[in-house]
Amino acid sequence: xxxxxxxxxxxxxxxxxxxxxxxxxxxxxxxxxxxxxxxxxxxxxxxxxxxxxxxxxxxxxxxxxxxxxxxxxxxxxxxxxxxxxxxxxxxxxxxxxxxxxxxxxxxxxxxxxxxxxxxxxxxxxxxxxxxxxxxxxxxxxxxxxxxxxxxxxxxxxxxxxxxxxxxxxxxxxxxxxxxxxxxxxxxxxxxxxxx
Amino acid sequence: xxxxxxxxxxxxxxxxxxxxxxxxxxxxxxxxxxxxxxxxxxxxxxxxxxxxxxxxxxxxxxxxxxxxxxxxxxxxxxxxxxxxxxxxxxxxxxxxxxxxxxxxxxxxxxxxxxxxxxxxxxxxxxxxxxxxxxxxxxxxxxxxxxxxxxxxxxxxxxxxxxxxxxxxxxxxxxxxxxxxxxxxxxx
Numbered sequence: 001x002x003x004x005x006x007x008x009x010x011x012x013x014x015x016x017x018x019x020x021x022x023x024x025x026x027x028x029x030x031x032x033x034x035x036x037x038x039x040x041x042x043x044x045x046x047x048x049x050x051x052x053x054x055x056x057x058x059x060x061x062x063x064x065x066x067x068x069x070x071x072x073x074x075x076x077x078x079x080x081x082x083x084x085x086x087x088x089x090x091x092x093x094x095x096x097x098x099x100x101x102x103x104x105x106x107x108x109x110x111x112x113x114x115x116x117x118x119x120x121x122x123x124x125x126x127x128x129x130x131x132x133x134x135x136x137x138x139x140x141x142x143x144x145x146x147x148x149x150x151x152x153x154x155x156x157x158x159x160x161x162x163x164x165x166x167x168x169x170x171x172x173x174x175x176x177x178x179x180x181x182x183x184x185x186x187x188x189x190x191x192x193x194x195x
Numbered sequence: 196x197x198x199x200x201x202x203x204x205x206x207x208x209x210x211x212x213x214x215x216x217x218x219x220x221x222x223x224x225x226x227x228x229x230x231x232x233x234x235x236x237x238x239x240x241x242x243x244x245x246x247x248x249x250x251x252x253x254x255x256x257x258x259x260x261x262x263x264x265x266x267x268x269x270x271x272x273x274x275x276x277x278x279x280x281x282x283x284x285x286x287x288x289x290x291x292x293x294x295x296x297x298x299x300x301x302x303x304x305x306x307x308x309x310x311x312x313x314x315x316x317x318x319x320x321x322x323x324x325x326x327x328x329x330x331x332x333x334x335x336x337x338x339x340x341x342x343x344x345x346x347x348x349x350x351x352x353x354x355x356x357x358x359x360x361x362x363x364x365x366x367x368x369x370x371x372x373x374x375x376x377x378x379x380x381x382x
Contacts, residue, residue: 010308011338014320018231021245025222028249029215037256039213108205108224109196115208115220179196 083124083162085171088188089180091158109179114161122174126161158185202268210260222252225269228340229276235335236280238324243283251276266349273342274350277332284328314373322372330365337362 032038098106117123135146150156161178165171168191175181175189196204205224209217226248233244233251254275262271311319323334336342336350337358344358351358 009338009341010311011319011323011334012341013316014235014323014339015228015231017316018227018234020227020230021241024230024245024248025219025226027245028222028252029218031249031253032218032256033215035253035257037213037253038215038218104223104227108201108220111220111223112196112201112204112208115217116204119208119211 081121081124081164082194083192084165084194085163085168086190086192087161087163087171087175087178088157088190089159089161089178090153090155090186090188091184106179106183109182113177113179117161117163117174122163122165122170124162124164126159128159129157131156155186198269199267203264206259206262206268218252218256225272226252228269229272232273232335232340233276233280235320235323235339236277236328236331237283239320244280247276247279247283250279254279266346270342270346270349273336273340277350281328310370310373314376318373318376322369322376325372326365326368329361330368333358333361334365334369338366 029038114123114126131148133148135149137144137146148156163171163174165174168189171189171191175187178187180187201224205217205221209221211217229251230244230248233247234241237243237247251272255272262268314322323331323339326334332351333347336347337344342350344355344362347353347358348355353361
């Protein structure tokens, strides 16, 4: 028989409109824990990862496409190690039209990246920054407040990661692997002054 | 990061500690498409599909440390979800065998796609869900989820040639089912 056409997927549109029930993940986790297939608590030597979504996906989030997660970051205060370098994540503001499937794929990519860095011990902490905020300056003998500042290209800081690496070169190598660079964002790498 | 690399990193991250967080990462990555397959296999019954997904993850996590990477993780998980769905269906459903006896006819796949465009989404969903299990599996995997015949062969433990011929028969069965429905705009 001839190939009916390997690339022809005439019912592909039926992928749409099926939503994964929210409660199913918790039920599944509970089942696995009841059978002893999951650790109930992470090992103390490993930082606990949590996740959030960055500002450049707010539109998708508002549309219900994301359920509160994108960047995975390490819980504050878990690691007693002192950070050596800071990655400042600047946004691109050009991701409003990203398809839902692509958003979910990026969520996973950030998640995997941060998880791997956390396990290596080089990622200590991180946070996503909300859009709400003010700038403050001392001027004319008083403190003046204004809107959030932006970079030279108009981008705002969307989040940060704190690293513990042996030197700047290693921090650079970690930063180069961050998925943020692949999607229009840019990263400022700064060494923390310990003098 | 390509899909293969991501799969390996997700599995590696999970197996390092078997943590809940590591599992949730895998769950978020794989479950949406697996749930679609389960839901179509279970004829839209959400509770049954959820049971299938839950059982699938239990079996997968029990065995994942021995996974050989002879196929992709997604292919392996899809095989498990189909097994779980079949078991659920054996208990809950009596499938009509009449479509299995349909004569095989030669048709153009392009024509098939054009034909489907004439029908409303709900009619298509119902027609797929009305197919016998074997045809439903092959249509879901190939025509909805986009698996290749090679991957389907791995999932169903058949040859790629059998996958192709089964797809042909499944499409014919779907066409026959749709013949009993009115195309969009014809009423």
